[in-house]
Amino acid sequence: MxxxxxxxxxxxxxxxxxxxxxxxxxxxxxxxxxxxxxxxxxxxxxxxxxxxxxxxxxxxxxxxxxxxxxxxxxxxxxxxxxxxxxxxxxKVISPYAVFNDIISIGKGSIICAGANLTTNIEVGEFVVVNLNATIGHDCRLGDFSSVMPGANLAGDVKLNEGAFVGSGATVLNGVVMERNTILGAGGVLTKNLDAEKTAVGVPAKTIEK
Ligand SMILES: CC(C)(COP(=O)(O)OP(=O)(O)OC[C@H]1O[C@@H](n2cnc3c(N)ncnc32)[C@H](O)[C@@H]1OP(=O)(O)O)[C@@H](O)C(=O)NCCC(=O)NCCS
The missing domain is CATH 3.40.50.20 (Rossmann fold)
Incomplete structure (x- = not known):
């Protein structure tokens, strides 16, 4: 026990x-x-x-x-x-999350109900994949990254350490979010986002903070 x-x-x-x-x-x-x-x-x-x-x-x-x-x-x-x-x-993985051939899920990570992770995905340590998020093929979720409820990562997306994808946001195919970046709720990120930057809107643009 x-x-x-x-x-x-x-x-x-x-x-x-x-x-x-x-x-x-x-x-x-x-x-x-x-x-x-x-x-x-x-x-x-x-x-x-x-x-x-x-x-x-x-x-x-x-x-x-x-x-x-x-x-x-x-x-x-x-x-x-x-x-x-x-x-x-x-690691705490909801029995109601959907998994396929995941390469690895690191210690301390939490995968919530309704999350759907497809194929060849690597989830680092202390990652949160929240309710109903979808993670497409070949994605890499770095340590301490977070994908909030209902967000979608298309294929081959890379989240570097500490990257945060807000509720209902979408990251398009092949896009990289560098260290400690934030994509605001509902945003659509079409291009790579430089470290420590925040982007919001559709298509997402960086805002100064
Ligand atoms: C992006 C975010 C981090 C910005 O927060 P912040 O630094 O406190 O920024 P502010 O609220 O001061 O907003 C700055 C500007 O961006 C705009 N903005 C903020 N969030 C936005 C969003 N998601 N989409 C579009 N515009 C947004 C604001 O309207 C404001 O515009 P203005 O300067 O023209 O008035 C935050 O709004 C956000 O979306 N967080 C994600 C929340 C989330 O998904 N939580 C999950 C809980 S389970």
């Missing part, structure tokens, strides 16, 4: 918990312990609030942790602060 907890007790944390509970119902050997969050959630969650990052760093037994944080930069900051060797970052 694997003891599992969720880091992040916000809305996405509750969604990740739904996946964990569905996996348990299907016989997955998880024992769910509760949530960690740096904000004190004890009044809301009672005994299911396990404490903050310091509490996780002092956890005395092996524990699997799912990172339920939508923003990749924040996920990275949290990962960098967790130093307890007893912590293993679990």
């Amino acid at each position: 694997t003891e599992i907890a969720i880091y992040g007790a916000g809305g996405f944390g509750r969604e990740v918990n739904l996946i964990v509970q569905q996996l348990i119902k299907k016989g997955y050997p998880y024992h769910f312990l509760g949530f960690f969050d740096d904000e004190d959630k004890s009044s809301e969650l009672g005994k299911l609030y396990l404490g903050n990052t310091a509490a996780l760093n002092h956890w005395k037994t092996p524990i699997s942790v799912a990172l339920a944080i939508g923003n990749g930069k924040t996920r990275k900051k949290v990962v960098d602060r967790i130093r307890n060797p007893r912590v293993e970052f679990s």
